[in-house]
Amino acid sequence: MVEKILVAVDGSQTMERTVRFACDLVKVMGGSLTLIHVVDVPVMIQPNLPFDSAPLMRAGEVILRTAQKQVEQNGLKADIILEQQGGNSGHKIVEVAGEKGFTLIVMHARGHSKAARILLGSVCHTVAHDASSSVLILRP
Amino acid sequence: MSKLFQRVLVPVDGSRYMSGIVAHAIAIAKKMGCSLTFLYVVNVEPAMSLELEKHKTSSTRIPEECTRKAAAEDVSASSRIEVGSPAETIVEMAVRERFDLIIIIGSRGYSRLKTLFVGSVADEVMEQASCPVLLVK
Numbered sequence: 378m379v380e381k382i383l384v385a386v387d388g389s390q391t392m393e394r395t396v397r398f399a400c401d402l403v404k405v406m407g408g409s410l411t412l413i414h415v416v417d418v419p420v421m422i423q424p425n426l427p428f429d430s431a432p433l434m435r436a437g438e439v440i441l442r443t444a445q446k447q448v449e450q451n452g453l454k455a456d457i458i459l460e461q462q463g464g465n466s467g468h469k470i471v472e473v474a475g476e477k478g479f480t481l482i483v484m485h486a487r488g489h490s491k492a493a494r495i496l497l498g499s500v501c502h503t504v505a506h507d508a509s510s511s512v513l514i515l516r517p
Numbered sequence: 518m519s520k521l522f523q524r525v526l527v528p529v530d531g532s533r534y535m536s537g538i539v540a541h542a543i544a545i546a547k548k549m550g551c552s553l554t555f556l557y558v559v560n561v562e563p564a565m566s567l568e569l570e571k572h573k574t575s576s577t578r579i580p581e582e583c584t585r586k587a588a589a590e591d592v593s594a595s596s597r598i599e600v601g602s603p604a605e606t607i608v609e610m611a612v613r614e615r616f617d618l619i620i621i622i623g624s625r626g627y628s629r630l631k632t633l634f635v636g637s638v639a640d641e642v643m644e645q646a647s648c649p650v651l652l653v654k
Contacts, residue, residue, distance in 0.1 A: 401521050406548050497644045505623065505643055505652055512623065512652045514643055 380408045383474050384455075385484040385504070387414065388440035395485045395515055396444050400451040402483070402513075410455040412444045413473060415466035430461055437461075467503025474510050483513045522551045522649075526616040528607050528638070529555050531579040534622050539583045541653050542620050543592050551618075552593040555580035556610065558603040573598055604641030611648055623652030 384399045386392050396412075403410055416437040418430050441457040448455040462469035474482055487498045497505075497514075505512050527542045529535050539555075546553050557580045559572050580596030587594035599606045611619055621639045643650045 398521070405521060406545075509654060511654050514650045514652070516647060516649055 381477075381479045382408050382410050382481045382483060383470070383477075383479040383510075384410060384412050384444075385414075385470050385482065385500075386412050386440060386444045387485075387500075388436075388443075389485075391485040391487065391515075391517070392440075392444060393447065395483065396447045397451070398515055399483045400448055400453055403453055404451075408481075410448060410453060411458060411477075411479070412441055412448070412455050413458040413460065413470060414441045414444075415469045416459070416461040417466050418461050418463050420463035434459065434461065465499055465503050467500040467507070470500070470504050471507045471509075474508055479510050481511045481513060482508055483515065485515045487517070520549065520551065522549055522618040524614070524616045525551050525553050525618045525620060526607065526611050526614075527553055527555050527583070527620045528603070528642070529557055529580055529583055530603075530622075530638075531557070531576070535579075535583075538620065538622050538653050539586055543587050543590050545620070545651075546587065546592040546594075547590060552595070553584075553587055554595050554597060554616070555583040555587075556597045556599060556607065558606045559598060559600045560603050561600055569600065573600065603638045604645070607638070607642050608645045608647075611646060616648055618649050618651060619646055620651045620653060623654050 382399060384395065386395065399410055414437045416433045418433060421428060437459050441459055445455050445457055458473060460469045460473060482504055484501055484504060486501050501514060505514060525546065542553055557576050559576055561569050561572060577598055584594045584596040599610065607619065619642060621642055623639050639652060643652060
């Protein structure tokens with residue numbers, strides 16, 4: 378049964394609901410919570426261009442701490458994982474889930490994709506397809 | 518805390534992957550105290566409509582068998598047979614009858630061919646559902 382839960386958080390408006398849902402899930406089903414945020418770094422066309430990802434990583438840290446605080450307010454604990462990835466951050470979520478043996482990934486269908494026509498964001502799509510663990514896709 | 522899920526829709530296809538998802542759904546229902554509805558969609562091409570009744574009758578045992586398994590573990594469950602395009606039927610039924618979770622077999626990702634068969638309905642459901650979807654791998 379579900380034991381190790383990885384919750385993808387992105388700092389979007391849906392994050393609070395996603396975290397609250399994950400907390401409720403653990404209260405009912407048991408298991409551990411880990412929050413992951415993947416910083417979307419630009420893919421450089423020219424490898425030599427200077428790029429400093431530190432500010433983005435700091436922002437990512439803030440997002441994770443915010444979500445972690447929310448988990449603690451629910452009387453639970455969560456580990457946090459901060460990663461970076463150029464392009465689709467779904468690949469990194471799948472990679473981490475596989476390496477660390479998570480059994481369930483919880484994420485929102487849309488996150489930052491605001492356009493109503495997008496039913497399933499690209500990150501969610503990638504995770505749903507490529508993850509070898511189960512995936513719970515939340516909706517608004 | 519209110520219940521996370523109350524009405525859970527579990528589409529089943531009679532394939533060899535089915536027993537895994539049924540066991541998973543029953544385990545979830547036991548912990549959450551939700552009810553399960555096992556749905557089998559008879560996917561019939563217009564040319565086959567003459568055979569429809571025969572097909573429907575022979576298919577009823579699929580969701581019924583799942584319901585029996587659930588009942589044996591004291592989980593409230595019912596079975597349904599619908600006719601139509603599988604993904605569309607699942608998504609529409611979930612909306613119409615206010616299901617709050619769909620549990621479906623997801624593709625495993627490592628095999629393109631397997632994805633083609635196992636994942637195509639799951640794909641459409643996950644894209645178009647308006648309630649949460651649990652892809653079980």
